[in-house]
Amino acid sequence: MSDVPIYPNFIPLDFNLKEALHPRLSLTTDGVSEFTFSGLYLFKDRYNYKISRFCGEKNSGFIISGKQPAEQAGDCKKFFLTPCCAPDREILQDLFANHDYWKNISSSVLEPVQAELENLGVVFTEDRDNFDYLYYRKDLAELAGKKFHKKKNHVNNFLNAYPNHEQKPLNAQTVPDAVKVLDKWLENANQNASLREDGDYKAAKEALDKFEVLPLKGSVFYIDGNPAAYCAGESIAQGRMFVVHFEKAIEEYKGLYQFMNKAFAASLPSFFTYINREQDLGDEGLRQAKMTYRPCDFVKKYKGVLS
Numbered sequence: 001m002s003d004v005p006i007y008p009n010f011i012p013l014d015f016n017l018k019e020a021l022h023p024r025l026s027l028t029t030d031g032v033s034e035f036t037f038s039g040l041y042l043f044k045d046r047y048n049y050k051i052s053r054f055c056g057e058k059n060s061g062f063i064i065s066g067k068q069p070a071e072q073a074g075d076c077k078k079f080f081l082t083p084c085c086a087p088d089r090e091i092l093q094d095l096f097a098n099h100d101y102w103k104n105i106s107s108s109v110l111e112p113v114q115a116e117l118e119n120l121g122v123v124f125t126e127d128r129d130n131f132d133y134l135y136y137r138k139d140l141a142e143l144a145g146k147k148f149h150k151k152k153n154h155v156n157n158f159l160n161a162y163p164n165h166e167q168k169p170l171n172a173q174t175v176p177d178a179v180k181v182l183d184k185w186l187e188n189a190n191q192n193a194s195l196r197e198d199g200d201y202k203a204a205k206e207a208l209d210k211f212e213v214l215p216l217k218g219s220v221f222y223i224d225g226n227p228a229a230y231c232a233g234e235s236i237a238q239g240r241m242f243v244v245h246f247e248k249a250i251e252e253y254k255g256l257y258q259f260m261n262k263a264f265a266a267s268l269p270s271f272f273t274y275i276n277r278e279q280d281l282g283d284e285g286l287r288q289a290k291m292t293y294r295p296c297d298f299v300k301k302y303k304g305v306l307s
Contacts, residue, residue, distance in 0.1 A: 010050035030106035031237035035083035042203040102304035129282035132299035140265035158255030170218035177227035243276040
């Protein structure tokens with residue numbers, strides 16, 4: 001942590017801070033998808049992240065200052081994140097004086113300080129649009145039972161239509177093929193208004209460019225020898241969860257997303273109890289799609305505003 005300055009000083013979040021951030025963030029227990037080094041670093045430009053740290057009487061941790069992009073609701077409002085724990089009251093009061101709200105507060109960070117801060121006028125609300133969706137890894141890997149009947153049909157139809165398919169680990173040899181998939185995905189998204197362009201192309205591309213030095217794992221999927229899809233993510237919540245950060249496929253192959261979801265879950269080690277498939281950001285179509293996989297729980301996140 002010594003490379004990160006003490007609050008109130010901030011520095012831009014850059015790759016040189018990996019060794020300072022990754023070990024500490026790996027110890028967090030809630031499984032908030034954004035609170036990994038990769039999750040923060042890959043979106044540093046989008047949110048203009050800057051980082052500081054605090055060393056209080058009881059706790060120590062990081063503070064990340066950010067700003068909503070112009071195209072998002074909120075009129076470029078400033079927010080701060082505290083991935084490890086809440087800082088002392090005096091620091092929080094100062095942060096509220098310089099930011100519009102406290103974002104992505106996890107349950108373990110909120111619970112010890114909620115009563116005290118509510119007495120000081122901080123209002124906490126559930127941020128449903130940012131809840132992470134949790135699934136049992138075994139459920140996604142097997143798609144057993146009536147509740148997954150439609151998903152299993154999609155997978156079976158894919159297997160029948162494309163018998164010559166292959167799954168390979170995402171590594172130095174297969175990353176160029178994943179880049180081909182990503183570029184084709186962007187091309188299709190730009191041409192088809194019905195496809196959701198979620199603004200993560202730059203982050204996804206940098207994740208592939210730096211794949212060998214980021215703590216990411218993934219798979220590339222081929223049909224008839226041609227790259228057709230890939231996914232990438234990492235271990236979180238002290239190894240209980242695997243979070244899928246990126247999942248891209250060429251749309252012409254029907255059922256490919258469903259097959260990739262199942263095949264990748266099956267390829268993960270069994271010590272991962274859960275798969276975290278991140279949030280829906282309030283997109284109703286995405287919310288409906290995530291709900292069809294029957295989440296077993298959510299990683300709840302809260303928003304704090306000083307009234």
